[in-house]
Amino acid sequence: MILRPVIYRRSILPYERKRALNILTKFGHSSLAYLTLLPDKFYFFSNSGRSYAAYTLVGNVAIVLGDPIGPKDDISKLVNEFKETCLKNDWHSVFYQVLPEYLTIYHDLGFKSIKIGEEAIIDLEKFSMEGGQRKGIRQSVNRLSRKGFKTKITEPPLDDLTLKQLKEVSDEWLHLQHGSEKRFSLGWFDAQYLKNCTVIAVSEA
Incomplete structure (x- = not known):
């Protein structure tokens, strides 16, 4: 048997x-x-x-x-x-x-642990771009602002046009990476899932 x-x-x-x-x-x-x-x-x-x-x-x-x-x-x-x-x-x-x-x-309960990495967690309410350590970040943000880039926060539910635009960006990025979606712990482009998420996007004005 x-x-x-x-x-x-x-x-x-x-x-x-x-x-x-x-x-x-x-x-x-x-x-x-x-x-x-x-x-x-x-x-x-x-x-x-x-x-x-x-x-x-x-x-x-x-x-x-x-x-x-x-x-x-x-x-x-x-x-x-x-x-x-x-x-x-x-x-x-x-x-x-x-x-x-x-x-x-x-x-x-009998499990053994293995450290595989660390995760950076930022408290957005306390985060500031002031000070010498944030100089590089400020310069990058200012450079993009001068070029006309703006940040847009879209709250759910996302409409079909927004999902279509996000899919185009996702597909282009995957093409440039010569790779495929990683899934599981890294996620992937799933329209039904993203439709109910808050999305922060940077685009040219």
């Missing part, structure tokens, strides 16, 4: 994404949180229904994007429930790009 891991073939139902969005709106706080709404993720909800993890399957490895999203007192339970579910399916469980605040939980 040959045994193999459970093969998962299904798609996320609309009510599941809506359920995840409701939790995310209340408890999402990382830069990766909204990427969990993109359609390349599956959802694992805690038994309490208060939190969720967004993951994808690569072979028999279930990779969660970032930390679970939900109230802090439910995170440990979800991580353990997800781990147990993976074991039953003969999957390896991985949490990718997690924040330091939950490392103790992962370690207590």
Whole structure:
């Protein structure tokens, strides 16, 4: 008899994404949180229904994007429930790009951590371009302003014309990079997703 891991073939139902969005709106706080709404993720909800993890399957490895999203007192339970579910399916469980605040939980449940990088977080309310250290940034901004470039913030929902213009920019950039969309933790151009996002664009006046 040959045994193999459970093969998962299904798609996320609309009510599941809506359920995840409701939790995310209340408890999402990382830069990766909204990427969990993109359609390349599956959802694992805690038994309490208060939190969720967004993951994808690569072979028999279930990779969660970032930390679970939900109230802090439910995170440990979800991580353990997800781990147990993976074991039953003969999957390896991985949490990718997690924040330091939950490392103790992962370690207590038998996970090992590997540092792969750091993320710069800027407090926009306190950020200033004043001072010698910001001289280069000021010069770049002023140079673009003199050339007639302006910044425009567009709030959702985005109209079809705006999405079309953004798609043209995205396609041209990909062509210049001789590459393709990276997906998962880096996102990609998904019109339905972007339609509900705030977009900041720089263009010639």
